[in-house]
Amino acid sequence: MNNMNNDDINNSNLNTLLDTEIVQHNNVNNIDSVDIVCGLAWGDEAKGKIVSQLLVTKKYDWVCRWSGGSNAGHTIYINGEKYVTHIIPAGVFYGIPSLIGPDCYVNLQDLDEEMEYLYKNGFNIDLIKVSNQVQIITSNHKEEDAKKYQKQQGSTGKGIVPCAKDKYGRTGIRLSEYLINNPIKTKFFNPFKHTWCDVDDNDFTKDKLYGNILCEGAQGFWLDINQGSYPYVTSSVTLPYSVCSLGFPPQKIRHIYGAAKIYDTRVGEDPFFPDEMNKNQILNQIGEVGKEFGATTGRGRKVWWLNINKLCDAINISGCTHIIISKTDILDIVKAYNLHINNSVIQFESLDDLKSHIVNCLQNNCSLLQKIIFSDSPETVEGL
Ligand code: IMP
Ligand code: MG
Numbered sequence: 001m002n003n004m005n006n007d008d009i010n011n012s013n014l015n016t017l018l019d020t021e022i023v024q025h026n027n028v029n030n031i032d033s034v035d036i037v038c039g040l041a042w043g044d045e046a047k048g049k050i051v052s053q054l055l056v057t058k059k060y061d062w063v064c065r066w067s068g069g070s071n072a073g074h075t076i077y078i079n080g081e082k083y084v085t086h087i088i089p090a091g092v093f094y095g096i097p098s099l100i101g102p103d104c105y106v107n108l109q110d111l112d113e114e115m116e117y118l119y120k121n122g123f124n125i126d127l128i129k130v131s132n133q134v135q136i137i138t139s140n141h142k143e144e145d146a147k148k149y150q151k152q153q154g155s156t157g158k159g160i161v162p163c164a165k166d167k168y169g170r171t172g173i174r175l176s177e178y179l180i181n182n183p184i185k186t187k188f189f190n191p192f193k194h195t196w197c198d199v200d201d202n203d204f205t206k207d208k209l210y211g212n213i214l215c216e217g218a219q220g221f222w223l224d225i226n227q228g229s230y231p232y233v234t235s236s237v238t239l240p241y242s243v244c245s246l247g248f249p250p251q252k253i254r255h256i257y258g259a260a261k262i263y264d265t266r267v268g269e270d271p272f273f274p275d276e277m278n279k280n281q282i283l284n285q286i287g288e289v290g291k292e293f294g295a296t297t298g299r300g301r302k303v304w305w306l307n308i309n310k311l312c313d314a315i316n317i318s319g320c321t322h323i324i325i326s327k328t329d330i331l332d333i334v335k336a337y338n339l340h341i342n343n344s345v346i347q348f349e350s351l352d353d354l355k356s357h358i359v360n361c362l363q364n365n366c367s368l369l370q371k372i373i374f375s376d377s378p379e380t381v382e383g384l
Contacts, residue, residue: 030210033254035060036240039220040314042266042273044294044301045259046326046375048074048090051216053381054257055094061211063091063098066243067236068218069105069137069163070114071156073295077379083121084295086158088114089216092127099196099209102133103236103245105163106175107142108186115188125188129207132176132197137163153232154268156296164235213252215243217259221314232270240318257384258320260311261327262354262374264340265301267294274304274340282336290330307340308358312365322371323362324384328355329376 035054039045051074055063070086077083078093087106091098100106115125141159149155149162166172179191196207217238222228224238237245240256263286266273277283283303286292292301315323328351331337337348339357348354359372375381 028248028252030208031248031252032212034213034215034243034248034252035255035257036215036217036243036253037257037259038217038240038318038320039223039238040258040260040311040318040320040323041220041264042222042270043072043218043220044265044267044292045220045261046075046324046378047217047259048076048085049326049375049377049379050257050259050324050381050384051090051214052076052078052093052379053384054214055090055096057384058214059212060091060096060214062209062213063089063096064101064209064213064215064243064246065089065099065104065218066101066215066246067103067238068234069158069160070107070110071158071160071234071296072218074216074218075295075378080379081121083118085118086114086296087111088118088128091214092118092123092125095124095127097127097129099246100128100130100134101246102131103242104131104134105137105160105167105236106130106134107137107159108178108184108189110137110158112186112189119188126193128194129196130175130189130194132174132179132195134175135163135167136173136175136178138173141166152269154270154299155234156268156294158296160235209247213246213248215240215246220259221318222310227317229270229272232268232272255322256318256320257322257324258315258318260314260323260325261290261306262325262331262358263290263306263327264304264310265290265292266304267297267299267301270302273302275302276304277302282334285334286330286336289333290327305338305340305345306358308361309340309342312361315362315366315369319368320366321368322373322384323366323369324373324375324381325358326375326381328374332376 074085089098119125137159141162144162145159146157150157219238223234287303337354
């Protein structure tokens with residue numbers, strides 16, 4: 001028997017026991033701030049442009065995707081050239097490390113194609129990191145999506161729903177497990193370079209987020225699995241609170257930039273979204289002039305007047321500090337300035353009238369908002 005009394009504990013042992021500093025997995029103290037860009041509608045609100053502008057004007061050490069998969073389509077202009085990405089965060093266009101976070105769904109072939117596209121256009125794909133906790137979208141997932149959900153719900157066919165079912169059924173395959181059991185058939189996705197899984201001698205993850213982080217949202221508020229128009233939603237949390245799945249506490253969040261358009265659009269099945277495209281020539285015109293075709297699927301989007309009640313809800317529940325309302329120029333081309341408010345459509349005389357009514361509504365109903373910006377350029381956001 002090991003009879004130890006107090007006298008056996010000498011002073012130096014006691015000091016060791018009282019030492020409260022322990023080795024930690026994460027490195028929360030190294031994170032200064034987190035800014036977020038999120039969609040406030042049904043996706044396609046020009047989030048890519050806002051992310052791009054923030055990366056030009058502010059200093060970020062990391063750009064991270066926190067949700068979704070290749071179902072997203074982010075359009076970004078670099079030196080006048082248009083680029084479209086689906087899963088890789090926009091940091092890669094600006095020489096900033098870019099992480100695909102643990103709550104994302106990834107098909108390695110799709111990722112590889114996107115890496116090839118960026119590589120061939122001269123961007124540094126070594127900056128891309130993929131969490132080893134992402135769920136792998138298999139070809140079976142894609143087949144099931146195409147057979148069932150693409151027809152029923154107008155899903156993008158990227159395998160998101162079946163992969164999410166496996167994730168929450170706890171039968172999904174994470175990247176770390178996939179890499180152990182499968183030979184890598186991809187050309188550009190190199191697990192040694194791109195996986196977030198290097199460990200040090202103590203078996204702790206070496207890769208860590210630090211500094212100022214920009215989180216790039218995918219899809220939008222009304223496609224959120226909890227707050228959206230269920231079941232006509234995607235299988236992710238699109239709201240900003242979910243950035244914490246990247247591995248930091250909510251206290252680190254600084255600004256939340258919400259993206260919206262001055263009219264609403266919807267791609268995919270949704271009986272809750274007004275469908276007046278057959279009857280209303282102006283809505284069709286907005287779709288044409290605004291090039292409202294899916295960046296991922298090429299499908300035409302339904303167009304409706306901006307629903308200001310829904311927008312206020314989305315801003316308030318998301319916690320937006322800033323809002324950027326894009327595509328104001330499109331309404332000026334078709335000369336129609338309508339707003340959906342309290343279940344009716346109100347007509348305004350001019351773009352200025354419409355804008356000032358929107359500003360009044362937002363100022364009176366969204367107490368967290370600090371800044372309202374209108375944007376009429378596909379490439380930049382002035383005043384951000
Ligand atoms: P899924 O995300 O492919 O399962 O599709 C579910 C629904 O979300 C469908 O109505 C899609 O059209 C829609 N959706 C998914 N991603 C996006 C996006 O990035 N922009 C717009 N709609 C999207
Ligand atoms: Mg899009």
